[in-house]
Amino acid sequence: MVKLPSRMFDPRLRFIKLCGCDYFKDEFKNSKDSIAPIELDYRHNNYNALQMKTWLKRNSNNNYGVITGSQFNNLIVIDFDSKELQDELYELLPETFVVTSAGKRLKHCYYFTDKPLEKKIPVKSLKGRLAVDKRGKPRILYDTIADIQSNGTYVAGGNCDRHGKIYEVCNDKPIANISLDYVRGVFSKWTNAVKKRNNKKMKGSLTFVRQKKNTEVKWFDCWDILKLTRFSFQKTYMNNDFIWGACPICGISKSNKKNFCISKNGKFFNCERSGVKGTPTKLLMHLENIDFSSAINKIKEWRVNESNV
Numbered sequence: 001m002v003k004l005p006s007r008m009f010d011p012r013l014r015f016i017k018l019c020g021c022d023y024f025k026d027e028f029k030n031s032k033d034s035i036a037p038i039e040l041d042y043r044h045n046n047y048n049a050l051q052m053k054t055w056l057k058r059n060s061n062n063n064y065g066v067i068t069g070s071q072f073n074n075l076i077v078i079d080f081d082s083k084e085l086q087d088e089l090y091e092l093l094p095e096t097f098v099v100t101s102a103g104k105r106l107k108h109c110y111y112f113t114d115k116p117l118e119k120k121i122p123v124k125s126l127k128g129r130l131a132v133d134k135r136g137k138p139r140i141l142y143d144t145i146a147d148i149q150s151n152g153t154y155v156a157g158g159n160c161d162r163h164g165k166i167y168e169v170c171n172d173k174p175i176a177n178i179s180l181d182y183v184r185g186v187f188s189k190w191t192n193a194v195k196k197r198n199n200k201k202m203k204g205s206l207t208f209v210r211q212k213k214n215t216e217v218k219w220f221d222c223w224d225i226l227k228l229t230r231f232s233f234q235k236t237y238m239n240n241d242f243i244w245g246a247c248p249i250c251g252i253s254k255s256n257k258k259n260f261c262i263s264k265n266g267k268f269f270n271c272e273r274s275g276v277k278g279t280p281t282k283l284l285m286h287l288e289n290i291d292f293s294s295a296i297n298k299i300k301e302w303r304v305n306e307s308n309v
């Protein structure tokens, strides 16, 4: 059974019911996290510590969340998602009630602020990394390295149990007060970088996905990739959406002539013989037997050549 830490009996705090590890598995199978809220409208469905204690006693598989935000006495929780950032900043923060998360064992620092924080502040890494979005387009991603949780969010509380991993109270002090300006100051290096990035026009390695002004971005689809790599495939079947045939690399099996297909719109392919499927970039990787970054470089070259024509 999850026990409320004594610090949670601060009358300024409000709580929500979270499901347990497996108890609500079926209802929450679409949820990424097994400790999702049970009652969704927690602006209205929230409880004080005594009510929560009683409920946790009766529902021994379940967890609880602490609600942050201006409706809840300006509670914020600084939720670190990067050990490096935590090491850099933890000493700058006033001593307070701290819980380590079940997953990465990073700190949740609880504070009451003097002013409301309208919405949570995501703190992004200064260093970007090249990644591919859902549509197979390369993007520079800046990972979230911390969140300052406020309106509309909550955190799993101390002693919560996520698949046997516990949110541990690691500094059992009363929740401290902090000025919002101080919090903003501590994180300004990161939040200002985001502002600058948003103001600045896309430059450098991103330019290759953008064509000149006023023209829509055109990305290579699977059909383009076939042409550019000078592969073709022998077609066997088609319907409204897909064309099937022999994979240029894996060939075709005698028993199943529908084990390689490309969608007519070119956005998707599936090679059942190798088990590789997905975006045009993935197709290029499969055809040329190269890794992701080489594929991106190739696409870059083609993009440059095309714009020179």
Ligand SMILES: [Zn+2]
Pocket (backbone or CB within 6 Å): 247, 248, 249, 250, 251, 271, 273, 274, 286
């Ligand atoms: Zn194949």
